[in-house]
Amino acid sequence: MSKDSFVDGNAAAGALLSVFSIDITDADAQCAACGNVAPVARSRVYAFEPGIVLRCAVCEHPLLRIARGTGRTWIDARGLTYLELRTP
Ligand SMILES: [Zn+2]
Numbered sequence: 001m002s003k004d005s006f007v008d009g010n011a012a013a014g015a016l017l018s019v020f021s022i023d024i025t026d027a028d029a030q031c032a033a034c035g036n037v038a039p040v041a042r043s044r045v046y047a048f049e050p051g052i053v054l055r056c057a058v059c060e061h062p063l064l065r066i067a068r069g070t071g072r073t074w075i076d077a078r079g080l081t082y083l084e085l086r087t088p
Contacts, residue, residue: 009041012052016040019066019073022085030081033061040064040083 013025025041036058043054043063051067056079065076077083 006044006046006055009039009043009045009054011047012040012043012045012054015047015052015066019075024083024085026086028084029063030084031056031059031061031063032079032081034059035081 009025013023016024025039027040028037029040029043030037034056036056038057040054042057044057044060046053046055050069051065051074053062054064055062061079063077063079065074065079067074
């Protein structure tokens with residue numbers, strides 16, 4: 001995979017599940033840059049060790065960054081205005 005290639009948000013399901021302990025791929029996320037609202041599964045995922053970056057499918061702004069180290073996980077969600085989770 002080159003630095004310019006990406007896959008859809010479903011490819012990050014396992015990594016997101018390991019961080020949030022729930023499946024957030026069907027959660028709606030609002031991009032803080034352009035205001036687009038879309039399910040996390042529609043974001044563009046760039047996955048390079050030691051982490052992943054989910055970008056807005058409309059404007060490419062980074063929505064969520066997750067990096068992992070030994071015994072630690074860093075989450076940068078500044079690119080999101082909100083994340084709307086579906087609850088029973
Ligand atoms: Zn956007």
